[in-house]
Amino acid sequence: MAEQIPQELIDRINQLSHKKKTVGLTEDEQVEQKSLRETYLALFRQNFRNNLEMVRVFNKAGKEVTPAKVRKIQKEKGLRND
Template sequence: MEKINRINALAHKSRTQGLSEAEKQEQLALRAEYLQALRKNVSAMLDNVIIEEEDGTRHRPAKRKER
């Protein structure tokens, strides 16, 4: 939660005052870290999805290829 708060604080400061180069680099690093964690969580959630067809059969969706 601290990282999200820091991302939001930097975004607010960016809109109001502007950011220094160090703050811009910190913002980019925090955003990249956040997106990586988000993708990992969504991927883990989708790994637990089971589709049940009308005939009662159950299966997992095919894995999506990496980009």
């Protein structure tokens, strides 16, 4: 299961971004900002991947056309039984 992106992480990234635009950041704050952004991106990518793996695609006629790769992942995770 994907990990929720903590609001505190987003708030701190935004604080540092605002400070960078107004008065600038210290070296420690620059390192912190980079680390926070990397953490955010890792969590975002994992959440996005998990969401895509849950998708089932149907054509206009109602026939499922989910790609085989996605169906395989869904079966491995126990999300499908066909």
